Amino acid sequence: MKLGRIAGEAGLDAGAAADSTVTGFAIDHRKVAPGTVFGAFQGGQVNGEDFIPAAIEAGAIAVVARPEAKVDGAWHIADPQPRRAFARLASQFFTPVPETIVAVTGTNGKTSTVEMTRQLWRMAGISAASIGTLGVTTPDESVSTGLTTPDIVTFLANMSGLAREGVTHVAFEASSHGLSQFRNEGLRVSAGAFTNLSRDHLDYHADMEEYFAAKMRLFDEVVAADGTAVIWRGGEGWAARAEEHARKRGLRVLSVGDEGEDIRLVARIPGTLGQMLEIEHGGMRRKVALPLIGAYQASNALVAAGLVIATGGDPAQTFDSLTRLQPVRGRLERAALNRAGAPVYVDYAHTPDALEAAIAALRPHVEGRLVVVFGAGGDRDQGKRAEMGRVAAEQADVVIVTDDNPRGEDPAAIRLQVLEGAPGAQEIGDRRAAIAAAVAMARAGDIVLVAGKGHEQGQIIGSGDEMRVLPFDDVSVAREAAAAMMGSEA
Numbered sequence: 001m002k003l004g005r006i007a008g009e010a011g012l013d014a015g016a017a018a019d020s021t022v023t024g025f026a027i028d029h030r031k032v033a034p035g036t037v038f039g040a041f042q043g044g045q046v047n048g049e050d051f052i053p054a055a056i057e058a059g060a061i062a063v064v065a066r067p068e069a070k071v072d073g074a075w076h077i078a079d080p081q082p083r084r085a086f087a088r089l090a091s092q093f094f095t096p097v098p099e100t101i102v103a104v105t106g107t108n109g110k111t112s113t114v115e116m117t118r119q120l121w122r123m124a125g126i127s128a129a130s131i132g133t134l135g136v137t138t139p140d141e142s143v144s145t146g147l148t149t150p151d152i153v154t155f156l157a158n159m160s161g162l163a164r165e166g167v168t169h170v171a172f173e174a175s176s177h178g179l180s181q182f183r184n185e186g187l188r189v190s191a192g193a194f195t196n197l198s199r200d201h202l203d204y205h206a207d208m209e210e211y212f213a214a215k216m217r218l219f220d221e222v223v224a225a226d227g228t229a230v231i232w233r234g235g236e237g238w239a240a241r242a243e244e245h246a247r248k249r250g251l252r253v254l255s256v257g258d259e260g261e262d263i264r265l266v267a268r269i270p271g272t273l274g275q276m277l278e279i280e281h282g283g284m285r286r287k288v289a290l291p292l293i294g295a296y297q298a299s300n301a302l303v304a305a306g307l308v309i310a311t312g313g314d315p316a317q318t319f320d321s322l323t324r325l326q327p328v329r330g331r332l333e334r335a336a337l338n339r340a341g342a343p344v345y346v347d348y349a350h351t352p353d354a355l356e357a358a359i360a361a362l363r364p365h366v367e368g369r370l371v372v373v374f375g376a377g378g379d380r381d382q383g384k385r386a387e388m389g390r391v392a393a394e395q396a397d398v399v400i401v402t403d404d405n406p407r408g409e410d411p412a413a414i415r416l417q418v419l420e421g422a423p424g425a426q427e428i429g430d431r432r433a434a435i436a437a438a439v440a441m442a443r444a445g446d447i448v449l450v451a452g453k454g455h456e457q458g459q460i461i462g463s464g465d466e467m468r469v470l471p472f473d474d475v476s477v478a479r480e481a482a483a484a485m486m487g488s489e490a
């Protein structure tokens with residue numbers, strides 16, 4: 001494909017390089033091959049513009065960078081917003097793309113919602129995929145990408161790869177990092193969902209307002225002008241503000257929740273292994289037996305239904321399919337039963353709000369004590385740590401504070417910050433030992449919640465060149481602990 005054509009379609013100027021043949025796109029100079037268009041961006045760690053000479057040396061034919069960047073020996077596609085311009089350009093190259101694409105943003109619930117959306121589409125006989133924290137999931141496989149929202153080149157390449165495999169519908173997670181770095185642009189996004197907003201990532205965003213503004217790029221810019229915003233009505237006013245953004249842009253709004261106008265959750269009755277939802281849609285009331293526990297899973301399932309309906313799904317069939325949803329990995333996953341018959345749940349709660357939601361989900365099922373084991377990630381928002389401690393101390397009966405991906409920080413210092421909010425908690429740094437202690441202490445009627453890592457397969461220790469990922473899986477560790485207890489009795 002000629003650069004001139006790609007640039008023309010994107011409304012950019014390819015100048016003297018118009019006749020060059022484009023072989024690919026890269027945002028990392030180490031991935032540049034002859035014929036590549038290189039995107040040079042100023043990052044949080046380094047300035048990508050410093051790598052322009054090396055990229056040109058490696059064969060870059062054009063460089064997308066700020067007007068003030070110095071580009072010698074390749075065509076300079078100058079734009080004050082180079083990440084956006086690069087995305088526009090790259091999206092002309094990575095074709096075809098799936099015809100129906102939807103995005104989910106919010107602090108918690110993105111992974112669950114995209115996965116449930118994929119499942120609902122699949123049950124309707126559609127070839128669907130999801131992209132997010134769990135990787136790229138298709139009917140056949142799940143491949144990890146390492147990030148929730150992959151970089152723009154990986155994202156677009158995945159999208160066109162999926163379309164070539166025959167996938168017509170994709171739901172992807174739009175993290176605030178991804179949105180603010182234009183990691184998913186250039187495609188027609190038919191609908192976007194907003195699940196909720198609460199404290200997280202205040203290491204990256206200056207304050208909650210900035211965090212919210214990053215998320216609102218979804219409605220302000222990313223969703224197509226004739227698209228739909230699916231909004232979970234709840235929380236402290238953020239949903240109402242999200243709705244304002246959507247309406248101002250002229251998007252169709254589909255509101256969901258206790259106060260939702262389009263999909264109203266009239267009643268929710270927790271059961272042993274699931275819950276009964278009474279919902280109202282289009283003037284009709286119906287009961288749905290959702291085979292998942294917890295208010296938060298009901299919210300995500302209904303937002304997923306909203307996305308499917310917003311993009312042409314049949315409402316009756318979609319609500320019916322909710323009764324066959326499979327659990328999402330690491331989200332209230334029942335990992336084991338200990339010797340006393342106490343269940344051990346693994347959940348990905350790693351924010352104060354999520355921890356509260358996970359504990360609330362289990363509370364109706366607890367007859368004795370709720371034992372929670374959790375920590376907080378290193379090199380991430382420090383302010384959420386004590387808040388997580390407070391939620392655990394207030395809502396659980398026994399609290400064990402442990403390690404969760406300390407990364408470049410001193411794990412003991414992270415635990416100390418969590419313990420500030422939970423002064424009476426036990427402290428067991430080694431996560432395996434902490435889980436074993438919780439499993440060993442649980443009696444009949446108790447429930448153990450191991451929070452923070454969910455589906456994760458490793459404990460990240462150190463950063464930069466020193467970084468190591470030690471294999472670690474909460475589900476198997478919980479199972480081993482339960483099995484060891486059985487063994488000790490025999």
Ligand SMILES: CC(=O)N[C@H]1[C@@H](OP(=O)(O)OP(=O)(O)OC[C@H]2O[C@@H](n3ccc(=O)[nH]c3=O)[C@H](O)[C@@H]2O)O[C@H](CO)[C@@H](O)[C@@H]1O[C@H](C)C(=O)N[C@@H](C)C(=O)N[C@H](CCC(=O)O)C(=O)O
Pocket residue numbers: 027028029030039040041042043044045046047048049051146147148149150151175176177178181204
């Ligand atoms: C804070 C953050 O989001 N950083 C991501 C971002 O970095 P950045 O743009 O600031 O990049 P940088 O490292 O300063 O480098 C600047 C530019 O120089 C380029 N470069 C860099 C080095 C080099 O030798 N050559 C080169 O060309 C880089 O490719 C980049 O384009 O872009 C990089 C390239 O795509 C990502 O790898 C990196 O993710 C880091 C590893 C990360 O940990 N990100 C986490 C925080 C993250 O993104 N999480 C979100 C949220 C998860 C959630 O929902 O909770 C996610 O979507 O996963």
Ligand SMILES: Nc1ncnc2c1ncn2[C@@H]1O[C@H](COP(=O)(O)OP(=O)(O)OP(=O)(O)O)[C@@H](O)[C@H]1O
Pocket residue numbers: 106107108109110111112113133148173195196296297299300330331332347348349350353354355357358454
């Ligand atoms: N709708 C919700 N409301 C409150 N808490 C939720 C909700 N959905 C999920 N959670 C909590 O957040 C955890 C993570 O859920 P999920 O992975 O779906 O969110 P996410 O937004 O993708 O997270 P991340 O930002 O890490 O990608 C769950 O394990 C649960 O504890």
Ligand SMILES: N[C@H](CCC[C@H](N)C(=O)O)C(=O)O
Pocket residue numbers: 148350376377378380404405452453456
């Ligand atoms: N996407 C989230 C995942 C956090 C998971 C938790 N286990 C941690 O490491 O903090 C983040 O990067 O902030």
Ligand SMILES: [Mg+2]
Pocket residue numbers: 110111112132133134148173
């Ligand atoms: Mg996620």
